[in-house]
Amino acid sequence: MNLQHHTNIALRQNQVVGRRDFLRQLSAAGLAAGACNWTDAISASADALRSRGMACILLWMQGGPSQYETFSPKPDHKNSGETRAIATRVPGIQIADNLPHCAKVIEDLAIIRSMTSKEGNHGRATYLLHHGYLPMGSVKFPTLGSHVAHQIGDAASQLPSYVRIGNRLANSGGGGFLGVDYDPLILSSANRPPENTTPTTGRKRFQRRLQLLSSIQTGFAQGPGAQVVADQQKIVASASQMILSPSMAAFDLEKEPRKIHANYGEGDFASGCMLARRLVEHGVTFVEVVSRGWDTHQDVFSRTRDLTTQIDQPMATLITDLKQRGMLEKTLVVWMGEFGRSPSVNARGGRDHYPKAFNAVMAGGGVSGGQVIGKTNAAGAEVVDRPVTVNDLFRTIYHTLEIDADEENISSIGRPIKLVDGGKVVEELFE
Amino acid sequence: MGKMPTLVLILLTFGTSASAAQPSAKATAQRIDAVLASELFNDPTQLAPRSDDETYLRRVWLDVVGHIPTPKQATTFALDPSPDKRERTVRQLLQNPDYGKNWARYWRDVVFSRRLEDRAILAANAMETDLARWLNESQGWDRIASRFITASGDVRKHGNTAIVMAQDGRTEEMTAEISRIFLGIQIQCAQCHDHPYDRWKRNQFHELAAFFPRVGIRRVNDMALRSFEVYGSDQARKRPKKNNDRRPQPEHFMSHLDDPTAKGTKIQPKFFLTRQTLPLGSSDAHRRSQLADWLTDNDWFAIALVNRVWSELVGEGFYEPVDDLGPDRKATAPKAVKLLASKFRQSGYDLQWLFQTICQTEAYGRESRPRRKADETPFTANVPQRLRSDQLMNAAYSALEIVESKGGWSNRERRKSSRQRFAEIFGYDPSVSRDSISASIPQVLALMNSPQVNRALAANRSSLLGRRLEAIEDNEPLIVELYLRCLSRQPTDEELSLLLTYSEEIGDRRQAFEDILWALVNSAEFQHRK
Known part of the structure; x- marks a missing residue:
C-alpha cells in the first residue's frame, strides 16, 4: 500500500499526472522490477515525505444516532421522553444517562451540539458526512479517510494507510479520483485478519511461487507487456511484503493482554476500537470503526440504550488507552453519524430523521476537551448558537490533522477540487 | 406453395436493399486504415506487424464476447487455412448471445460507476438483461439511446431506467449523465458557472436540463420487493420544491448564483447543439422523445459511440478520456473518426456493423505494444488492455x-x-x-x-x-x-x-x-x- 505515498510525492514535486508515470520514473531510477524494495525507494526520497505522525479514528454511527439519547439530552423538556441526563466530571456538562463511561472521560471530549445540515436521506447524508460534498455523477470525490491517507499517510508503514472496520458501508466512498491506492482496506470484522492476507500455502512455497511468477513473466515483459508487467510486479512485491511483514500482527487482537480486552468490553464495536488503537500504533493513519443500527424509527429509547451499551465503554476506553500511551495528542477521534433524530417521538415510540440539529464529538489531536460547542433551543429543534455546518466540521478535522483544506486535487476531467469547499474552522475547539 | 417464391423474392429484395444502404464493413475498414496512414503514419516502418493468430483470437474473443477461447477453439483457429477466418470469427462471435451480455456489462459499469447512491444497484440486473437482449437483436444505437432517455417504470423490471435511477431521478444529474454518455460532452461543468475552457454557457446546460424536470423517481412497495419507479408527471405541484430534487416539477429553474435559495429563472427546453426548442408547458413524454430524436440525429452522438468502441478495441480513443470530446478538443486522427462516425450513422447505427468494421482494420489487428508516450504516433500498434x-x-x-x-x-x-x-x-x-x-x-x-x-x-x-x-x-x-x-x-x-x-x-x-x-x-x- 506504500505506493500511495510515492504517488503523492510524485504529484507534488514533479507534477507527474498519473500513477503509471510515476512507476515509470521509478524504473528509470534503476529499481529493478520484482526486486523493488519500497523501503529503499522511500529512503531515496525521504526528505520529501512529511509524516507528521497525526492519525484519525472515525467512530461512525450508521443510521443517524439520536442526539437526545446520547450527547445532547434535554432533561427539562418533554421531547426528552424516557431519557435522563447525568452529570459528568465537568460541572455544567450533562450527557444522556446511556453513556456513563463517556461521562468519566468528558475532560477529553468536545461535544458539538449545533451540527446542522439539510440532507435527511441516509444515502446522501452518509455520502455528505464522509466526503464533505454531495454526490455528483461527474466527479468521484474521495472520501475523508482517503484524503487523509493521501495527504499524511505514513510512508514508512508497511500497512495500508486507511482501514475501515465493519464491512462495506454504502455511500461511504473510497479513493475516488485519487485512485484505488487510497481505497480503504475493508475488514468485515475486527476479529479476523483482512481478506486474502494469509497465503494458502506455507511461507516457503508462497515465496517459491512468487519467484516462479516473476520468471514466467519475462516473455510478456520483453514485449507488449513491458509496462503492465513492471507495474504488476511492483504491486505483487509490495502486497507480499505487506502480508509477510511482522506488522501484520497489528491485526491480531489475541496479542492484546486480557486486561485490555476487559477494559474495552465485549462486542464487535469494542474489538473495532481496540483494533483501531493497535493499527494507529502500527502506523495506520485513518481508521474507521462502524457501528450499525442507529436508524431508530421505532422504540428509540430501548434501542438506543442497546446501542450505547455497545459503544460507551469501548469509546471511553479508547480515549483513555490512547492517552495512557501518549497517543491522544496526535490522534483525533471523531464520533458522528449522518444526521440526528427528530425532537418529537412518533407513534411507534421512535424518532425520525433530523439533519437540522444534531451532534458530533471530537477528542484528541489537540482538541480541548471538556467543552460544549453550540446550543439548540429548549426543544432541541433549532440551533440557536454557533451553528456548525458539515463543511465547517470537515475543515476543522483537516485543520486538526494539519492538512490544508484548500489544497486542490485535479479530478479525472481536469477540474480542480478542494478538499473542502468553504466552511470555517471551529476555533473554539482549540482554545 | 405457389406463394413461396414471391415471399422469398420479397425477402431477398429487402435483404439487398438493406445491404445496399449499409456501407461495406470491409471497404470502410480499408478506408479507415488509408486515412490513418495519410493523417498519421509518415514512417510506415514504425507500424507494428500484424498480430499472430493466437493473439488475434484471444483478443477478439475478449473484445466481442468477453470470454477467452478454449484450447480446442484456439487450436482449430490456428490450423484453419482459410484467408477469411478472422472476419468469419468476428461474425460468428457477434451471433453468440455472450456478445450482448459482454457489452451490456460494459455499459452497466459505465452507468453504475457514477451512481449517486449505492441503492441504485438494484436496477443493474434489469439493465444488463434488457440491454443484452437489445444488443443481440441488433437494435440500433439510436433506438437504444432513446429507450434510456424516455424510460419509465419499475427499475427492477425496465433496464432502460438505469441512468435515471443511477442519478436518483435528479434533473441536473441525469441531464449531465445523458450528455456525457451519449454525446461525450461534459456540459455539466457549466452547471454552476460558464465552462472554463469549453464554449458552453451556463444557461445552455440548464436549457438541456429543461427537457427533464417532469421526470422523477419514487418508491414502489409491492409485497415482495422494495423497488423504485421512474415516472413522468405533467401535474403541477402543490408545494413547489427546489431544483434537482427527485420529484417531478412542471418546469426547470436555473438558480441565481448570488442567491441560491431563491427560485431562480424558469428555463425553456433548448438543445444546445442545434438550438432547437420546445415551448414551456410541453408534456414530459413530448420533451423526452423530442430530445431523444434530436440527440440521436446529431454528429456528436455517432462520434461519442465510435470513439468509445474504438478506444476499447484498439486501446486508445481518438479522444481521451472517451467521455470528454469537446467541443474544442482535437481528435488525434480527426478525419478517421469523422469517417467512421458518418459510416456508422449510414449503417443505421448498427453496432454489429461497427464491430465488424473495426475488427477488420489493420489498426485493430496489429501486435500490441506498451502504451505510447505522449510524443509518439497513435495507432501504430494495439495496446494491452487490463480486463474488465x-x-x-x-x-x-x-x-x-x-x-x-x-x-x-x-x-x-x-x-x-x-x-x-x-x-x-x-x-x-x-x-x-x-x-x-x-x-x-x-x-x-x-x-x-x-x-x-x-x-x-x-x-x-x-x-x-x-x-x-x-x-x-x-x-x-x-x-x-x-x-x-x-x-x-x-x-x-x-x-x-x-x-x-x-x-x-x-x-x-x-x-x-x-x-x-x-x-x-x-x-x-x-x-x-x-
Whole structure:
C-alpha cells in the first residue's frame, strides 16, 4: 500500500499526472522490477515525505444516532421522553444517562451540539458526512479517510494507510479520483485478519511461487507487456511484503493482554476500537470503526440504550488507552453519524430523521476537551448558537490533522477540487 | 406453395436493399486504415506487424464476447487455412448471445460507476438483461439511446431506467449523465458557472436540463420487493420544491448564483447543439422523445459511440478520456473518426456493423505494444488492455472450469452474487482513461491468496488440474495445455524448458503443477488482453 505515498510525492514535486508515470520514473531510477524494495525507494526520497505522525479514528454511527439519547439530552423538556441526563466530571456538562463511561472521560471530549445540515436521506447524508460534498455523477470525490491517507499517510508503514472496520458501508466512498491506492482496506470484522492476507500455502512455497511468477513473466515483459508487467510486479512485491511483514500482527487482537480486552468490553464495536488503537500504533493513519443500527424509527429509547451499551465503554476506553500511551495528542477521534433524530417521538415510540440539529464529538489531536460547542433551543429543534455546518466540521478535522483544506486535487476531467469547499474552522475547539 | 417464391423474392429484395444502404464493413475498414496512414503514419516502418493468430483470437474473443477461447477453439483457429477466418470469427462471435451480455456489462459499469447512491444497484440486473437482449437483436444505437432517455417504470423490471435511477431521478444529474454518455460532452461543468475552457454557457446546460424536470423517481412497495419507479408527471405541484430534487416539477429553474435559495429563472427546453426548442408547458413524454430524436440525429452522438468502441478495441480513443470530446478538443486522427462516425450513422447505427468494421482494420489487428508516450504516433500498434472485471472472471472460470453460481447484483450484502463480489474487487469505471487503470493490492491479494481461487487451483479429484494430471502423463503436453487454457497460446521454448526444469526440481508433480497454474493465473498476461 506504500505506493500511495510515492504517488503523492510524485504529484507534488514533479507534477507527474498519473500513477503509471510515476512507476515509470521509478524504473528509470534503476529499481529493478520484482526486486523493488519500497523501503529503499522511500529512503531515496525521504526528505520529501512529511509524516507528521497525526492519525484519525472515525467512530461512525450508521443510521443517524439520536442526539437526545446520547450527547445532547434535554432533561427539562418533554421531547426528552424516557431519557435522563447525568452529570459528568465537568460541572455544567450533562450527557444522556446511556453513556456513563463517556461521562468519566468528558475532560477529553468536545461535544458539538449545533451540527446542522439539510440532507435527511441516509444515502446522501452518509455520502455528505464522509466526503464533505454531495454526490455528483461527474466527479468521484474521495472520501475523508482517503484524503487523509493521501495527504499524511505514513510512508514508512508497511500497512495500508486507511482501514475501515465493519464491512462495506454504502455511500461511504473510497479513493475516488485519487485512485484505488487510497481505497480503504475493508475488514468485515475486527476479529479476523483482512481478506486474502494469509497465503494458502506455507511461507516457503508462497515465496517459491512468487519467484516462479516473476520468471514466467519475462516473455510478456520483453514485449507488449513491458509496462503492465513492471507495474504488476511492483504491486505483487509490495502486497507480499505487506502480508509477510511482522506488522501484520497489528491485526491480531489475541496479542492484546486480557486486561485490555476487559477494559474495552465485549462486542464487535469494542474489538473495532481496540483494533483501531493497535493499527494507529502500527502506523495506520485513518481508521474507521462502524457501528450499525442507529436508524431508530421505532422504540428509540430501548434501542438506543442497546446501542450505547455497545459503544460507551469501548469509546471511553479508547480515549483513555490512547492517552495512557501518549497517543491522544496526535490522534483525533471523531464520533458522528449522518444526521440526528427528530425532537418529537412518533407513534411507534421512535424518532425520525433530523439533519437540522444534531451532534458530533471530537477528542484528541489537540482538541480541548471538556467543552460544549453550540446550543439548540429548549426543544432541541433549532440551533440557536454557533451553528456548525458539515463543511465547517470537515475543515476543522483537516485543520486538526494539519492538512490544508484548500489544497486542490485535479479530478479525472481536469477540474480542480478542494478538499473542502468553504466552511470555517471551529476555533473554539482549540482554545 | 405457389406463394413461396414471391415471399422469398420479397425477402431477398429487402435483404439487398438493406445491404445496399449499409456501407461495406470491409471497404470502410480499408478506408479507415488509408486515412490513418495519410493523417498519421509518415514512417510506415514504425507500424507494428500484424498480430499472430493466437493473439488475434484471444483478443477478439475478449473484445466481442468477453470470454477467452478454449484450447480446442484456439487450436482449430490456428490450423484453419482459410484467408477469411478472422472476419468469419468476428461474425460468428457477434451471433453468440455472450456478445450482448459482454457489452451490456460494459455499459452497466459505465452507468453504475457514477451512481449517486449505492441503492441504485438494484436496477443493474434489469439493465444488463434488457440491454443484452437489445444488443443481440441488433437494435440500433439510436433506438437504444432513446429507450434510456424516455424510460419509465419499475427499475427492477425496465433496464432502460438505469441512468435515471443511477442519478436518483435528479434533473441536473441525469441531464449531465445523458450528455456525457451519449454525446461525450461534459456540459455539466457549466452547471454552476460558464465552462472554463469549453464554449458552453451556463444557461445552455440548464436549457438541456429543461427537457427533464417532469421526470422523477419514487418508491414502489409491492409485497415482495422494495423497488423504485421512474415516472413522468405533467401535474403541477402543490408545494413547489427546489431544483434537482427527485420529484417531478412542471418546469426547470436555473438558480441565481448570488442567491441560491431563491427560485431562480424558469428555463425553456433548448438543445444546445442545434438550438432547437420546445415551448414551456410541453408534456414530459413530448420533451423526452423530442430530445431523444434530436440527440440521436446529431454528429456528436455517432462520434461519442465510435470513439468509445474504438478506444476499447484498439486501446486508445481518438479522444481521451472517451467521455470528454469537446467541443474544442482535437481528435488525434480527426478525419478517421469523422469517417467512421458518418459510416456508422449510414449503417443505421448498427453496432454489429461497427464491430465488424473495426475488427477488420489493420489498426485493430496489429501486435500490441506498451502504451505510447505522449510524443509518439497513435495507432501504430494495439495496446494491452487490463480486463474488465467480467472478462477476468469469465477467463478465470473457463480456464479453471469453475461453474458460476446463479444470482445477480444486489444492494444487500447478503444477496450479492459471486460476480458482484468479484466486481467489487476488480471492477473499474470504463470511462476513465486506461492509462490510470492498473492492478491494485486487494486485486493481487485476491488472486494470490483467496480460498476460492486456491480451491480451484488445487490438484484434486474434483478440480480441473486433478483431472488433467491424471489424463496427461507427460509434463510437456500438460504445460502446453495449461498455457492454451490460460493464455490461449503455446508456451515459448524458453517458457517450456523453464517449467520442465521447475517441475523436475520440485519433484512432487501435483505441487509443481499447482504452482504453475497459480503463476499463470497471477500473471499480468492472463489479466490483460494483448
